[in-house]
Amino acid sequence: MLSGTARRIGHMVTRLMSRVLVTIIVASTLAAVGVLAGQAAGKWRIAPVLSGSMAPSFDQGDLVMAEPIDKAALRPGDVLLFNAPIEGSPAVVHRISARTVVNGEPVFNTKGDANKAPDVWTIRVNGESAWRVTHVLPMVGRTIAWLDNSALRLSILVIGVGTMLFGALRSVWALAPISWHAERVDRRRKRQLELHSTHRAVALGVGGLVGVAVLGMMGLAYAQFTSTPTPPAPGFTSGSLAASSPLSCTWASATTIALGWANNSPTFATGYSAQRSDTSGSGYAQVGTTSPATVITYTDTPPAPQTTKRYYVVDATRGTWSSPHSNEVASNDCIGAINLVAGTTTGFSGDTGQATAAQLATPLGVTVDASGNVYIADALNNRIRKVDAATGVITTIAGGGASTGCAFAGTATSATLNQPRGVAIDTSGNIYISDTGNNCVRKVTNAGAISLYAGTGANAACTYAGTAVSTSIGSPRGLAVDASGNLFITDATNNCVRKVTAGNVSQVAGGGANTVCTYAGAASAVSLSQPNAVALNAAGDVFIADTSRNCIRKVTAGNVSQVAGGGASGACSFAGAATAVALTAPSGVAVDSLGRVVIADSTPRCLRMVSAGNVSQFAGTGTSGSTGDNGPAIAALLTTPNAVTANASGDVWVADAGSHRVRRVEGPR
Amino acid sequence: MFMKASTTRRTGALLTRKLLLSVSMVMVSASVVGIGAFAVFTDTASVSQDVSSGSVTLQPINVSGANNRLSIGASDIAAGDTIQRAVHLKNTGSIALASLTLTTTASTTSVLDTDTTNGLQMVLEKCSVAWTESGGPAYTYTCGGSTTSVLATAPVIGTNLALANLSLTGGADNYVRVTLTLPSSAPNSMQAKSSTINYAFTATQRAAQAK
Numbered sequence: 001m002l003s004g005t006a007r008r009i010g011h012m013v014t015r016l017m018s019r020v021l022v023t024i025i026v027a028s029t030l031a032a033v034g035v036l037a038g039q040a041a042g043k044w045r046i047a048p049v050l051s052g053s054m055a056p057s058f059d060q061g062d063l064v065m066a067e068p069i070d071k072a073a074l075r076p077g078d079v080l081l082f083n084a085p086i087e088g089s090p091a092v093v094h095r096i097s098a099r100t101v102v103n104g105e106p107v108f109n110t111k112g113d114a115n116k117a118p119d120v121w122t123i124r125v126n127g128e129s130a131w132r133v134t135h136v137l138p139m140v141g142r143t144i145a146w147l148d149n150s151a152l153r154l155s156i157l158v159i160g161v162g163t164m165l166f167g168a169l170r171s172v173w174a175l176a177p178i179s180w181h182a183e184r185v186d187r188r189r190k191r192q193l194e195l196h197s198t199h200r201a202v203a204l205g206v207g208g209l210v211g212v213a214v215l216g217m218m219g220l221a222y223a224q225f226t227s228t229p230t231p232p233a234p235g236f237t238s239g240s241l242a243a244s245s246p247l248s249c250t251w252a253s254a255t256t257i258a259l260g261w262a263n264n265s266p267t268f269a270t271g272y273s274a275q276r277s278d279t280s281g282s283g284y285a286q287v288g289t290t291s292p293a294t295v296i297t298y299t300d301t302p303p304a305p306q307t308t309k310r311y312y313v314v315d316a317t318r319g320t321w322s323s324p325h326s327n328e329v330a331s332n333d334c335i336g337a338i339n340l341v342a343g344t345t346t347g348f349s350g351d352t353g354q355a356t357a358a359q360l361a362t363p364l365g366v367t368v369d370a371s372g373n374v375y376i377a378d379a380l381n382n383r384i385r386k387v388d389a390a391t392g393v394i395t396t397i398a399g400g401g402a403s404t405g406c407a408f409a410g411t412a413t414s415a416t417l418n419q420p421r422g423v424a425i426d427t428s429g430n431i432y433i434s435d436t437g438n439n440c441v442r443k444v445t446n447a448g449a450i451s452l453y454a455g456t457g458a459n460a461a462c463t464y465a466g467t468a469v470s471t472s473i474g475s476p477r478g479l480a481v482d483a484s485g486n487l488f489i490t491d492a493t494n495n496c497v498r499k500v501t502a503g504n505v506s507q508v509a510g511g512g513a514n515t516v517c518t519y520a521g522a523a524s525a526v527s528l529s530q531p532n533a534v535a536l537n538a539a540g541d542v543f544i545a546d547t548s549r550n551c552i553r554k555v556t557a558g559n560v561s562q563v564a565g566g567g568a569s570g571a572c573s574f575a576g577a578a579t580a581v582a583l584t585a586p587s588g589v590a591v592d593s594l595g596r597v598v599i600a601d602s603t604p605r606c607l608r609m610v611s612a613g614n615v616s617q618f619a620g621t622g623t624s625g626s627t628g629d630n631g632p633a634i635a636a637l638l639t640t641p642n643a644v645t646a647n648a649s650g651d652v653w654v655a656d657a658g659s660h661r662v663r664r665v666e667g668p669r
Numbered sequence: 670m671f672m673k674a675s676t677t678r679r680t681g682a683l684l685t686r687k688l689l690l691s692v693s694m695v696m697v698s699a700s701v702v703g704i705g706a707f708a709v710f711t712d713t714a715s716v717s718q719d720v721s722s723g724s725v726t727l728q729p730i731n732v733s734g735a736n737n738r739l740s741i742g743a744s745d746i747a748a749g750d751t752i753q754r755a756v757h758l759k760n761t762g763s764i765a766l767a768s769l770t771l772t773t774t775a776s777t778t779s780v781l782d783t784d785t786t787n788g789l790q791m792v793l794e795k796c797s798v799a800w801t802e803s804g805g806p807a808y809t810y811t812c813g814g815s816t817t818s819v820l821a822t823a824p825v826i827g828t829n830l831a832l833a834n835l836s837l838t839g840g841a842d843n844y845v846r847v848t849l850t851l852p853s854s855a856p857n858s859m860q861a862k863s864s865t866i867n868y869a870f871t872a873t874q875r876a877a878q879a880k
Contacts, residue, residue, distance in 0.1 A: 231740040233867040239745035240861035
């Protein structure tokens with residue numbers, strides 16, 4: 001009894017499981033048929049994802065469903081299900097990475113999210129619509145993917161058909177045992193159970209076949225595997241040609257200009273292009289080239305006249321490439337060019353106007369301060385005039401007033417000067433004036449107050465040492481101030497050079513008996529004759545223009561020596577030993593920052609330069625005149641160069657008394 | 670007796686019918702299996718399912734060496750200059766390749782890569798043997814074998830540039846020389862420009878096959 005009940009319960013459970021299984025199979029079959037029908041009708045496409053190329057959007061094993069979309073609506077970011085346009089044309093699920101329009105048709109590039117590189121193909125949509133993935137069922141595709149195996153599918157086919165066959169055969173042969181053997185079991189119940197088994201077998205077989213069919217009908221989507229080795233990205237940098245600044249120029253001769261520049265692209269430039277224009281800032285035309293890059297000079301012969309301003313730039317070059325222009329240089333700014341600073345014809349005019357339009361009258365002295373302001377001893381106008389470096393405006397800073405006498409103390413422009421021939425300025429800005437006609441030296445402070453500084457006393461001897469105002473200075477001319485404020489004075493009447501220190505005067509040179517230029521010995525033993533100028537170098541050596549002896553002497557530590565003059569060759573163009581040149585009334589001397597000595601050789605009408613013991617022409621041809629401004633100084637004309645001064649840059653100013661002008665010879669900058 | 674004979678006759682007929690039905694079912698089933706098996710083994714629509722066990726791998730090209738100089742840049746490039754770099758492309762994977770393409774992008778961009786006419790131009794050539802390198806880092810290469818064109822002159826930036834004449838089978842060596850040229854027509858404005866070029870050689874697996 002107990003076993004019968006258990007058997008009934010077992011039969012019930014078996015029947016229930018059978019019905020559930022059959023229901024699942026039937027439902028799956030219907031769903032598969034529905035999906036296939038939808039796919040066949042073009043409503044959607046489904047596909048399993050068989051690779052990880054779209055991770056993390058889609059993982060291997062996901063099942064995607066794609067729906068048709070108008071191709072015009074496709075945009076980058078959409079995921080397409082498509083057949084790759086390569087041999088074999090497998091279905092691919094990849095994302096649109098780019099959309100372009102070619103001949104009015106959208107064209108797409110695709111890429112797997114996990115792939116480094118875009119796909120190799122370009123997608124053109126045939127027809128009006130494409131399949132855009134709209135849904136994804138995670139993992140569902142894994143089963144289909146698992147089924148996507150030839151052997152496995154064959155096995156399922158065989159098992160499915162075999163199971164179906166077995167069930168059918170059991171159904172056919174079900175009655176045999178009942179007819180041949182009178183079994184005790186209930187025949188009707190057994191047949192029902194056998195039918196259920198048969199149904200189950202048939203359903204399993206049909207399910208297997210349907211699975212295989214579904215697999216065969218669906219396109220299997222997979223992402224193609226790609227390998228994209230990428231080396232570290234190399235950088236590529238084009239070279240550059242730097243401007244060849246600074247460009248400088250020198251009047252190498254009366255007709256040629258030597259250009260020199262910096263090699264600022266030593267590893268890239270292969271040469272240079274020298275260019276010239278008659279207009280500043282534009283219109284440059286190449287006048288020459290140089291190569292290789294280490295050749296950084298070029299000499300040009302500009303068209304005559306040399307007094308016409310020419311403008312030069314240099315470009316570094318390499319092939320067709322060139323650098324920006326270097327700085328521009330103008331021919332009148334080249335080393336050795338001469339330019340007008342002040343003066344036109346003799347007279348007095350022009351204060352508060354441009355100095356180049358003002359009139360001077362026999363300027364006999366000139367100096368320059370650290371700012372480049374120029375001070376002129378405008379002798380026959382009895383004034384000291386100043387040319388502002390920044391504006392070029394000329395003004396009177398001393399003289400021209402009614403207050404006579406060296407003892408006058410007051411406003412400098414209220415004082416009366418008498419043919420001042422020398423002017424100097426100290427580092428504090430105090431101006432010293434040789435009031436030549438009044439036989440005294442006067443001082444003008446920064447505030448414009450004038451006072452007596454030396455002279456007017458009774459002690460005329462060169463050897464006198466005492467208060468400066470107690471000495472007698474006759475016709476003081478050249479002045480120089482050292483860095484300590486010591487003032488050096490040429491006493492043309494007493495033929496000596498004096499020094500004033502803290503209000504006291506002392507002998508520097510002169511007063512002796514040795515007249516020849518070649519004399520070397522105690523400075524106090526030399527005989528000077530109308531020394532007109534004095535200058536100092538950085539070492540404190542004192543240079544004296546011994547004007548009437550026609551030589552330049554130097555005093556070092558109390559001893560005097562010959563610098564230039566005393567020779568036989570007097571032409572301005574002479575170049576050779578400085579002791580071999582014949583100076584004639586050298587009235588001016590200056591020392592530049594390089595230690596070169598500039599001599600105003602007044603009678604020959606030229607400036608000479610002594611460097612390392614050799615003399616050469618510096619300015620003036622020897623012909624009287626005032627032309628040549630903006631051109632080479634060695635081609636310019638001077639009339640009576642009387643005084644010279646130099647600044648730290650090497651510029652030299654000359655007071656040309658005979659042409660009533662002050663001019664500047666450009667030095668290196 | 671009649672009943673027995675009749676029963677015997679029905680039983681025989683039934684047995685005959687069962688046998689005939691069984692034979693028919695077996696034949697139909699065999700036919701289905703046979704047809705299905707044929708269908709499976711001739712299915713060329715699918716590719717090897719076991720994709721993940723195969724591999725598509727190009728030999729890394731960021732290894733410095735005479736055959737791999739692609740990661741080395743250049744400076745002070747002037748109009749008319751050429752830059753040669755070798756790269757060794759080798760499919761070390763187990764799957765033959767359908768194609769090898771080159772995609773170049775600029776992570777640092779300038780007119781050197783954006784000017785497709787006067788900017789950097791690229792040419793790829795293959796040597797049948799390893800290139801012989803000389804110089805450095807201004808490398809130049811000569812081919813001791815025969816050269817073939819891999820990529821004709823093209824702007825340095827390109828997407829999916831098809832590379833021709835490369836061996837795509839597994840293990841095949843491709844000794845490639847990449848030559849970049851800044852055309853002589855490059856204008857002055859191309860001075861002092863910098864571009865960083867990313868090279869991506871993409872190996873794509875071969876076309877689908879039945880497995």
